Amino acid sequence: AQSVTQPDIHITVSEGASLELRCNYSYGATPYLFWYVQSPGQGLQLLLKYFSGDTLVQGIKGFEAEFKRSQSSFNLRKPSVHWSDAAEYFCAVGAFQGGSEKLVFGKGTKLTVNP
Amino acid sequence: KAGVTQTPRYLIKTRGQQVTLSCSPISGHRSVSWYQQTPGQGLQFLFEYFSETQRNKGNFPGRFSGRQFSNSRSEMNVSTLELGDSALYLCASSFLSPGVTNTGELFFGEGSRLTVL
Numbered sequence: 001a002q003s004v005t006q007p008d009i010h011i012t013v014s015e016g017a018s019l020e021l022r023c024n025y026s027y028g029a030t031p032y033l034f035w036y037v038q039s040p041g042q043g044l045q046l047l048l049k050y051f052s053g054d055t056l057v058q059g060i061k062g063f064e065a066e067f068k069r070s071q072s073s074f075n076l077r078k079p080s081v082h083w084s085d086a087a088e089y090f091c092a093v094g095a096f097q098g099g100s101e102k103l104v105f106g107k108g109t110k111l112t113v114n115p
Numbered sequence: 116k117a118g119v120t121q122t123p124r125y126l127i128k129t130r131g132q133q134v135t136l137s138c139s140p141i142s143g144h145r146s147v148s149w150y151q152q153t154p155g156q157g158l159q160f161l162f163e164y165f166s167e168t169q170r171n172k173g174n175f176p177g178r179f180s181g182r183q184f185s186n187s188r189s190e191m192n193v194s195t196l197e198l199g200d201s202a203l204y205l206c207a208s209s210f211l212s213p214g215v216t217n218t219g220e221l222f223f224g225e226g227s228r229l230t231v232l
Binding site for chain 1: 119148150158159160163171173205222223225
């Protein structure tokens with residue numbers, strides 16, 4: 001069965017510092033991978049996605065992620081964090097089932113940004 | 116273009132009652148999925164509808180049901196509510212064409228927060 005692990009429940013960084021959020025997945029085939037962000041009281045917004053091709057993908061808000069098949073990882077990075085990046089971040093893998101696709105999410109990483 | 120709209124945003128029910136949540140997808144989107152979000156279990160897939168047909172269902176009891184209408188709007192229903200059903204219920208829509216592989220890009224609404232007392 002497909003699964004996603006986000007090892008860090010909570011991360012705190014200072015504004016302007018770099019950020020890396022970890023994500024490991026388990027999936028039998030070539031995965032479709034996603035990062036979503038959720039601000040308090042809001043739904044989820046797609047940051048970026050990986051389907052195939054270049055393993056380094058660029059997303060919105062200055063985020064990028066790198067797919068490493070050998071490590072089954074899809075870590076999210078940002079070179080300089082802004083206070084507005086404080087939110088919860090979810091990694092997900094797309095799982096085809098019964099002709100449709102569902103997303104299997106990790107438990108999320110809550111990001112706190114210190115001024 | 117309007118986003119995914121979920122109603123109501125907040126509601127409080129008591130154990131044993133039932134609840135119906137509504138979701139209007141982005142115009143042109145034919146696939147609607149529902150997810151339950153709780154602090155303990157995280158985001159869990161409930162079901163997915165496409166062209167009024169349920170194509171995929173998560174591991175939830177039969178008390179959880181849904182449907183989709185011809186205009187792609189969707190409702191989900193939870194009967195005989197339990198305390199553990201307290202959660203944020205998120206609806207997501209995506210654009211799908213027959214025979215086209217789903218890109219997996221879901222557009223989420225802001226959710227309906229259900230509290231069961």
